[in-house]
Amino acid sequence: MANSKELTPAKRRNLAELTRGFRGIVLFLFLISGMINVLALTGSLYMMQIYDRALTSGSIPTLLVLSGLVIGLYLFQGGFDVIRSQVLVRVGARLDRKIAPLAHRVAIDMPRFGFSTSEALERGRDVDTVRGFLGSQGPAALFDLPWMPIYLAFIYFLHPLLGALTFAGAFVLTVLTVVSEIMTKRLSLSTRKAAMARNSIADSNARNAEVLKAMGFAGRAVSRFNDANGEHLELQTKANDITGTFAAVSRVLRMLLQSAVLGLGAYLTIKGELTAGAIIACSVASARALAPVDLAIGNWKSFVAARMAYQRLRDTVVALAAADQPMKLPVPSKRLSVEKITVAVPGSGQVILSDVGFELEAGQALGIIGPSAGGKTTVVRALTGIWPVLRGSVRLDGADLTQWREDEIGQHIGYLPQEVSLMDATIEENICRFEPEPDYRKVVEAAQAAGVHDMIVRMPDGYRTQLGPQGAALSAGQRQRVALARALYGNPFVVIMDEPNSNLDGEGEAALTQAIEGISARGGITIVIAHRPSALVAVDLVAIVQNGRMVAFGKKHDIMTPGLQSTARPVSEELQAQVRRPA
Numbered sequence: 001m002a003n004s005k006e007l008t009p010a011k012r013r014n015l016a017e018l019t020r021g022f023r024g025i026v027l028f029l030f031l032i033s034g035m036i037n038v039l040a041l042t043g044s045l046y047m048m049q050i051y052d053r054a055l056t057s058g059s060i061p062t063l064l065v066l067s068g069l070v071i072g073l074y075l076f077q078g079g080f081d082v083i084r085s086q087v088l089v090r091v092g093a094r095l096d097r098k099i100a101p102l103a104h105r106v107a108i109d110m111p112r113f114g115f116s117t118s119e120a121l122e123r124g125r126d127v128d129t130v131r132g133f134l135g136s137q138g139p140a141a142l143f144d145l146p147w148m149p150i151y152l153a154f155i156y157f158l159h160p161l162l163g164a165l166t167f168a169g170a171f172v173l174t175v176l177t178v179v180s181e182i183m184t185k186r187l188s189l190s191t192r193k194a195a196m197a198r199n200s201i202a203d204s205n206a207r208n209a210e211v212l213k214a215m216g217f218a219g220r221a222v223s224r225f226n227d228a229n230g231e232h233l234e235l236q237t238k239a240n241d242i243t244g245t246f247a248a249v250s251r252v253l254r255m256l257l258q259s260a261v262l263g264l265g266a267y268l269t270i271k272g273e274l275t276a277g278a279i280i281a282c283s284v285a286s287a288r289a290l291a292p293v294d295l296a297i298g299n300w301k302s303f304v305a306a307r308m309a310y311q312r313l314r315d316t317v318v319a320l321a322a323a324d325q326p327m328k329l330p331v332p333s334k335r336l337s338v339e340k341i342t343v344a345v346p347g348s349g350q351v352i353l354s355d356v357g358f359e360l361e362a363g364q365a366l367g368i369i370g371p372s373a374g375g376k377t378t379v380v381r382a383l384t385g386i387w388p389v390l391r392g393s394v395r396l397d398g399a400d401l402t403q404w405r406e407d408e409i410g411q412h413i414g415y416l417p418q419e420v421s422l423m424d425a426t427i428e429e430n431i432c433r434f435e436p437e438p439d440y441r442k443v444v445e446a447a448q449a450a451g452v453h454d455m456i457v458r459m460p461d462g463y464r465t466q467l468g469p470q471g472a473a474l475s476a477g478q479r480q481r482v483a484l485a486r487a488l489y490g491n492p493f494v495v496i497m498d499e500p501n502s503n504l505d506g507e508g509e510a511a512l513t514q515a516i517e518g519i520s521a522r523g524g525i526t527i528v529i530a531h532r533p534s535a536l537v538a539v540d541l542v543a544i545v546q547n548g549r550m551v552a553f554g555k556k557h558d559i560m561t562p563g564l565q566s567t568a569r570p571v572s573e574e575l576q577a578q579v580r581r582p583a
């Protein structure tokens with residue numbers, strides 16, 4: 001949990017914004033609960049009046065007046081109850097509207113930092129948990145609890161001994177609530193972990209459906225899921241056992257207490273210290289006093305879950321407001337400088353790229369080559385800000401990446417990832433990056449630059465073709481070209497492509513070369529990572545990255561051996577011997 005004393009002003013503002021207006025609502029709910037609880041004494045008072053007044057006097061008019069009054073009071077109580085539950089549901093909805101976008105924002109970011117997608121989706125579920133709890137019976141019980149003294153006072157007023165007995169009962173039930181809190185809290189943490197592990201496996205199985213089918217190990221994948229599911233079920237059963245037991249014990253205790261109140265009342269009546277009506281009134285009031293405790297114990301599991309979910313969401317909101325938005329900067333147009341960057345895996349701190357530095361001027365195109373796992377994709381992750389740099393800096397026209405507003409820097413960068421995955425949307429929406437009202441000319445221009453326009457317009461729905469999850473409606477090569485169009489959309493200053501030709505045919509490769517030439521011609525900067533030299537036709541500079549270091553950087557003809565251009569081998573030993581060492 002974030003300590004509120006350590007919060008920066010921005011974070012505190014975020015938190016305040018999140019809970020703005022809620023204090024007033026909580027006070028309102030507290031007061032309306034007070035009304036409901038005062039009105040709930042109606043039944044007890046009615047009984048007392050019936051037994052001690054109407055029955056003894058035998059007056060029908062008294063009975064009628066009393067009954068009319070009671071009906072009115074019950075109606076009020078019901079009305080307040082309806083208002084309270086409607087307010088609670090709306091508080092949940094309002095919180096959801098405020099938090100859900102923030103939680104989703106974090107969920108999108110989490111996989112970059114090594115969290116699984118199911119862990120990330122858990123944030124969305126947290127929002128549901130909080131909203132669901134606020135719409136359940138739990139919060140009403142919690143608001144009723146502080147009003148228990150009303151009943152205790154009422155009973156005490158009828159007879160101090162009865163008051164003491166009910167108070168003792170309430171105390172025992174409260175202790176039960178605390179014990180059940182302690183016992184469920186630990187369990188619900190591990191239950192949540194088990195649920196996440198299970199969902200993670202389900203997620204991975206679904207995403208590997210084709211492989212599971214082709215090689216027939218779906219059955220084994222299912223049993224792997226089943227093991228995780230079993231573990232989750234076991235913990236869940238344990239947690240339910242605990243809350244179920246406590247709920248039953250508290251119910252029995254309450255019934256015992258009610259009978260004890262009745263017995264003690266009878267004893268006191270025999271002794272002449274109490275009227276018959278008061279016995280019934282006490283019994284009803286004590287039942288009502290303890291009902292919220294009972295309900296609270298019954299709902300404790302969901303209360304604990306909702307509270308933990310809210311705390312996680314609160315921390316999320318705090319974490320998001322890490323810094324204020326920097327000032328707007330003019331569109332970059334001069335250079336990209338990479339100054340001795342060191343990059344580590346976020347979260348683990350394991351360094352996988354050290355001291356990589358180079359500078360590219362407008363109009364230049366750089367090819368990055370090197371053996372697999374050498375660190376090429378890592379360079380790209382640092383250049384695009386996907387991963388933060390540990391040391392050194394990446395600058396656009398002199399300004400560090402962190403000095404650019406996140407929504408604006410994205411417009412100056414085009415990125416084609418190594419593993420292309422398109423969004424579940426139309427081709428148009430994919431290319432224009434979900435711009436609300438895209439200029440069709442820009443979309444077509446990008447598609448033409450990527451050499452994919454003709455292919456798109458030949459489809460029945462053209463640019464409005466729905467792609468399905470991960471762009472499943474297209475072939476791998478088509479996906480790569482649509483992704484290239486997305487990277488080129490809006491003529492970004494820097495275009496970075498990670499193995500853009502891994503799925504391309506000859507025609508696609510020609511389009512790629514043309515696209516790179518186009519970027520250079522309009523004064524943009526291109527960085528291309530490639531295993532196959534055909535992607536490097538249009539570049540003028542080449543860098544070699546291996547073992548997490550840049551071992552060479554220079555003009556293409558200085559670095560590439562003629563032999564390599566015609567073979568599809570990765571960088572060879574002899575090649576390295578020929579390269580010029582970087583300054």
Ligand SMILES: Nc1ncnc2c1ncn2[C@@H]1O[C@H](COP(=O)(O)OP(=O)(O)OP(=O)(O)O)[C@@H](O)[C@H]1O
Pocket residue numbers: 345352370371372373374375376377378379418
């Ligand atoms: N998310 C990650 N967590 C831990 N290690 C990682 C992660 N991503 C990459 N690495 C490690 O960093 C090293 C460099 O990986 P990188 O993806 O940059 O290689 P690459 O040069 O792009 O390889 P390829 O040509 O196969 O795409 C590898 O040893 C890899 O294991």
Ligand SMILES: [Mg+2]
Pocket residue numbers: 376377378418498
């Ligand atoms: Mg790579």
